[in-house]
Amino acid sequence: MPSATKTATAASRVLIDSDVLIWLTRGNTNALAMVQNTPDWVISAVSYMELAQGCRNKTELKAIQKAFKSSDDEALPDILPITQTISNLACSLVEKYALSHSVHLADALIAATAMTHSLTLLTANNKHFSVIDDLRILIFNP
DSSP: OOOOGGGGTTTOOOOEOHHHHHHHHTTOOOHHHHTTTTTSSEEHHHHHHHHTTTTTHHHHHHHHHHHOOOSSTSSSSSOOOOHHHHHHHHHHHHHHHHHHHHOHHHHHHHHHHHHHTEEEEESSSSSHHSSTTTOOOEEOOO
16 A cells, blocks of 8 residues: 555665665675665664574674674664654554554564654565555565
8 A cells, every 4th residue: 555655765864674684684685785875774773683683693793783883983873772752652553553464563663763763664574564654664675
């Protein structure tokens, strides 16, 4: 159900979903191109935690920490924290969409982060996010 609120412009600030970052860590060239061509992007604390949780060893974890926690490089994205506003909105999204469309905790928090900060969500997971009213989505195709 595409709508005007579900499309992104090139100038939009972007919140990158965990799935796109996972594709990037796996060496997907489409993900690399998308990230490189999206100069103003950030991630949710939820996405950072999902990446850290998915690490298979300390070397991978250190690489994630270095990529997202270093304060020496201003080009690195911000990690947006879960605030009270985001938490409240995520609760509402779960109440509204969990039973009907299987929107779960992490996706609700990521969507609420994008909506709270007026960001476009870059995701390959259109199924979980397309039902959410007022969420701007940019679909990534791996």
